[in-house]
Amino acid sequence: MNAPHHPASGKDWHAEARALAPQTLAFIDGDHRPARSGATFATVNPATGAIVAEVAACGAADVDDAVAAAARAFASGRWSAAAPAARKATLLRFADLIEADSDTFALLETLDMGKPIRDSLSIDVPAAVRCLRWFAETTDKLYDEIAPTASGTLAMVRRRPVGVVAAIVPWNFPLVTAMTKIAPALAAGNSVVLKPSELSPLSALRLGALASAAGLPDGVFNVVPGIGPEAGKALALHADVAALTFTGSTAVGKLLLTYAGQSNMKKVSLECGGKSANIVLADCPDLDRAVEASAMGAFQNQGQICNAGTRLILQTPIRDAFLEKLTALTRSFVPGDPLSPETRFGAMVSAEHAARVRGYIEAGLAQGATRLTGDGLAPDGLSPDTCIHPTLFAGVDNAMTIAREEIFGPVLSVIDAETMDQAIDIANDSDYGLAAAIWTRDIAKALDAESRLDTGFVWINTLRVGDITVPFGGTKASGTSRDKSLHAFDNVTHRKSVWVDLSARS
Ligand code: NAD
Numbered sequence: 001m002n003a004p005h006h007p008a009s010g011k012d013w014h015a016e017a018r019a020l021a022p023q024t025l026a027f028i029d030g031d032h033r034p035a036r037s038g039a040t041f042a043t044v045n046p047a048t049g050a051i052v053a054e055v056a057a058c059g060a061a062d063v064d065d066a067v068a069a070a071a072r073a074f075a076s077g078r079w080s081a082a083a084p085a086a087r088k089a090t091l092l093r094f095a096d097l098i099e100a101d102s103d104t105f106a107l108l109e110t111l112d113m114g115k116p117i118r119d120s121l122s123i124d125v126p127a128a129v130r131c132l133r134w135f136a137e138t139t140d141k142l143y144d145e146i147a148p149t150a151s152g153t154l155a156m157v158r159r160r161p162v163g164v165v166a167a168i169v170p171w172n173f174p175l176v177t178a179m180t181k182i183a184p185a186l187a188a189g190n191s192v193v194l195k196p197s198e199l200s201p202l203s204a205l206r207l208g209a210l211a212s213a214a215g216l217p218d219g220v221f222n223v224v225p226g227i228g229p230e231a232g233k234a235l236a237l238h239a240d241v242a243a244l245t246f247t248g249s250t251a252v253g254k255l256l257l258t259y260a261g262q263s264n265m266k267k268v269s270l271e272c273g274g275k276s277a278n279i280v281l282a283d284c285p286d287l288d289r290a291v292e293a294s295a296m297g298a299f300q301n302q303g304q305i306c307n308a309g310t311r312l313i314l315q316t317p318i319r320d321a322f323l324e325k326l327t328a329l330t331r332s333f334v335p336g337d338p339l340s341p342e343t344r345f346g347a348m349v350s351a352e353h354a355a356r357v358r359g360y361i362e363a364g365l366a367q368g369a370t371r372l373t374g375d376g377l378a379p380d381g382l383s384p385d386t387c388i389h390p391t392l393f394a395g396v397d398n399a400m401t402i403a404r405e406e407i408f409g410p411v412l413s414v415i416d417a418e419t420m421d422q423a424i425d426i427a428n429d430s431d432y433g434l435a436a437a438i439w440t441r442d443i444a445k446a447l448d449a450e451s452r453l454d455t456g457f458v459w460i461n462t463l464r465v466g467d468i469t470v471p472f473g474g475t476k477a478s479g480t481s482r483d484k485s486l487h488a489f490d491n492v493t494h495r496k497s498v499w500v501d502l503s504a505r506s
Pocket of ligand 1: 168169170171172195196197198226227228229230231232233234236247248249250252253255271272273274305306406408434473474478479
């Protein structure tokens with residue numbers, strides 16, 4: 001499918017990429033600087049295997065510097081005590097500068113992690129800008145509370161910034177996820193130290209200079225690129241970090257809880273993995289829409305999405321018709337060169353990750369699932385090492401590895417169910433609890449299902465819709481908190497109760 005009016009069209013993105021000089025240094029206390037050790041790590045374009053840049057590999061000493069700068073900035077009050085309207089104006093300028101630089105941010109995302117340039121440009125960068133603007137706007141609109149205590153007393157409940165907030169983020173939506181953490185933290189008056197994924201550090205590093213240009217005081221926003229068990233661990237163990245907000249795997253999320261326990265019991269908020277169920281009942285109101293949403297929900301971003309509907313549970317009367325349409329649609333997701341504006345399905349983030357995904361596909365075959373799609377060669381402009389064709393498995397049992405473990409790739413497992421009760425039991429039979437969807441024209445049935453699905457959110461007759469206004473997060477091993485919406489402030493603020501005795505007279 002060609003889309004001539006797409007913003008990615010009409011540009012030679014390969015030429016843009018050749019001309020690009022990414023920022024590769026850490027951003028600490030308003031300055032770009034190398035790691036104290038001088039160490040670097042390579043960030044690789046997964047579509048070609050070529051090194052895009054050598055980036056500063058921060059260690060504990062750099063993390064100390066960044067946290068100290070953030071703590072000093074917080075204590076100075078230049079940001080934390082600034083008038084809310086002034087903070088708002090600065091954050092809106094920051095958003096404007098990012099928006100004006102959309103093409104470069106989009107290019108960095110695509111080069112770093114292999115997503116199609118059309119998605120980087122039309123999904124990732126606008127979502128990050130909208131997120132920042134939305135939280136900026138809250139700055140001078142949120143009121144504190146007065147508790148209904150007895151007369152003669154006054155009890156105020158104030159929302160206060162915690163101080164230094166550490167944000168550790170993954171690679172699948174590097175800029176958007178970073179912004180989901182940074183925006184509420186800064187809006188609330190905190191200082192921030194951001195640790196991007198070692199697979200996708202470049203967009204985060206570009207934010208530093210723009211933050212300064214927007215007027216954020218030095219030290220309020222810092223970026224420490226580095227390897228997880230080094231820079232990330234040092235940040236999570238740091239005694240002067242008051243809150244740690246994380247998006248990433250469940251395994252690392254569990255580690256962060258232990259690091260908090262071993263250090264200062266910092267507030268930890270976790271957005272982790274998923275294995276979300278997408279239940280289509282026989283009375284689905286629109287099979288074609290459900291087919292399309294199921295495919296998009298599993299294969300967008302090369303399937304590297306935490307709330308992808310990777311377990312498709314079909315009620316048996318519609319199973320065959322649904323699968324026929326879905327198989328045809330899945331074959332239309334053709335991998336291609338991520339820098340081509342026409343490409344809708346790009347590279348996996350790395351050869352290592354692609355190998356892990358292939359291992360799951362092998363496990364599915366070995367355990368008896370039937371592969372309906374997924375073979376094919378890598379096209380020009382896409383390395384065979386990171387090319388995986390969308391893979392549809394039928395005849396999956398919920399006990400199989402491909403139904404239990406998060407694959408984080410374009411692999412969709414189809415499971416049969418006779419009844420809605422059975423479908424819900426299968427959906428809930430998971431370590432994860434991020435999301436679930438149910439398709440039925442019977443609203444009473446849908447709401448009954450919603451009340452029984454143990455997940456952070458439920459979609460009814462839709463899949464993977466989201467908005468900055470709606471909380472995002474899971475239950476069970478999918479996490480402990482909510483990003484987006486005003487509820488995100490719970491991750492980066494605390495409530496201070498202030499009692500005043502009004503009976504004293506001078
Ligand atoms: P990951 O857990 O491997 O890494 C995430 C971040 O943690 C990276 O910055 C990494 O460097 C850092 N890290 C790794 N080890 C660390 C350690 N010992 N101490 C401190 N930091 C450490 O995850 P990933 O592979 O980057 O991303 C994929 C995962 O993210 C998937 O599980 C996916 O479901 C999850 N995810 C969840 C959501 C959500 O909102 N629930 C959204 C996107 C991705």
